[in-house]
Amino acid sequence: MHLLTGLVIVVMAAALVRAVAPGKPILTAIAGGIAAAALLVAFHQDLAGTDFWAGTIGFLAILSALIVVIHPNPMVSVLSLILNLICLALFYLLLQAQTLAILQVIVYAGAIMVLFVFVIMLLNLRAEEGLRIGRGVQRWGAILGGAGFAALLLWALRHRQGHAWMEPGRHAAEFGTAGSLGGLLFGQYVFATEAASVLLIAAMVGAVLLAKRRLD
Amino acid sequence: MRIDFFLVMAALLFTIGCVGVLVRRNIIVMLMCIELMLNAVNLTFIAFSHELQSMTGQVFALFVITVAACEAAVGLAIVLALYRRRRTTDADDASLLRW
Numbered sequence: 001m002h003l004l005t006g007l008v009i010v011v012m013a014a015a016l017v018r019a020v021a022p023g024k025p026i027l028t029a030i031a032g033g034i035a036a037a038a039l040l041v042a043f044h045q046d047l048a049g050t051d052f053w054a055g056t057i058g059f060l061a062i063l064s065a066l067i068v069v070i071h072p073n074p075m076v077s078v079l080s081l082i083l084n085l086i087c088l089a090l091f092y093l094l095l096q097a098q099t100l101a102i103l104q105v106i107v108y109a110g111a112i113m114v115l116f117v118f119v120i121m122l123l124n125l126r127a128e129e130g131l132r133i134g135r136g137v138q139r140w141g142a143i144l145g146g147a148g149f150a151a152l153l154l155w156a157l158r159h160r161q162g163h164a165w166m167e168p169g170r171h172a173a174e175f176g177t178a179g180s181l182g183g184l185l186f187g188q189y190v191f192a193t194e195a196a197s198v199l200l201i202a203a204m205v206g207a208v209l210l211a212k213r214r215l216d
Numbered sequence: 217m218r219i220d221f222f223l224v225m226a227a228l229l230f231t232i233g234c235v236g237v238l239v240r241r242n243i244i245v246m247l248m249c250i251e252l253m254l255n256a257v258n259l260t261f262i263a264f265s266h267e268l269q270s271m272t273g274q275v276f277a278l279f280v281i282t283v284a285a286c287e288a289a290v291g292l293a294i295v296l297a298l299y300r301r302r303r304t305t306d307a308d309d310a311s312l313l314r315w
Contacts, residue, residue, distance in 0.1 A: 104281070
């Protein structure tokens with residue numbers, strides 16, 4: 001908790017310097033770096049723990065997700081979404097899903113995000129003048145509904161059965177490796193794998209058809 | 217640390233993506249918010265896979281990544297087709313099929 005407060009202070013220091021002296025990114029970077037160094041000195045004994053890193057990565061993930069939603073420039077949104085995906089890949093590593101962490105970086109942060117970057121640069125999208133967001137009922141309904149939904153999820157988490165602690169040594173040695181994942185994919189879930197391949201081909205055909213100028 | 221940390225994180229990310237889809241009007245940003253939601257679901261799958269010591273959650277997370285790839289390809293093709301006809305990426309301007 002202290003750590004999250006410290007990280008918020010770092011971000012606020014950088015924002016303050018940016019507001020006081022706009023147009024001087026180096027000064028902002030120096031201020032942010034000094035605040036980050038002070039944070040490291042203050043919490044150096046926590047650095048070895050998983051909690052420290054999980055908290056830091058979680059903070060980064062939430063921050064980048066918020067930037068995706070609130071930034072008017074789509075390019076900045078894409079880049080912070082890539083940061084978010086990499087944070088989630090680190091979470092997968094903490095949860096002993098090594099193969100999926102690698103796949104997340106290669107397929108998601110690599111291939112899928114390249115599509116987004118490509119389309120944004122192709123359409124030459126600029127930052128929106130003001131943020132184009134829904135008006136009136138739609139905006140407040142979305143925000144209230146989101147808050148209610150988050151409250152519902154957190155309530156469900158608080159009252160669920162079985163509060164497990166993370167114990168790294170508890171799992172079998174092949175948990176999360178590519179071998180055991182492949183064994184499940186082509187053994188128990190072979191039908192789902194074939195269905196996924198059909199889905200990929202259908203999506204490819206659909207994308208090619210949509211990209212044609214005339215359908216004849 | 218508890219598995220609940222990851223579950224809470226996934227719930228927050230899903231909510232942020234959900235509000236983003238409902239609030240933003242730029243179709244590309246809406247697609248990105250959908251990616252955020254799919255990722256939050258993936259994190260939940262993998263957290264429960266760790267808690268239950270079963271690889272099934274990881275297999276399902278892999279399928280979710282596949283579906284996300286299809287969705288991004290088709291969605292961005294639709295955005296391109298829309299931009300070619302209407303010169304816009306605003307969801308409110310594509311109102312032909314709206315009641």
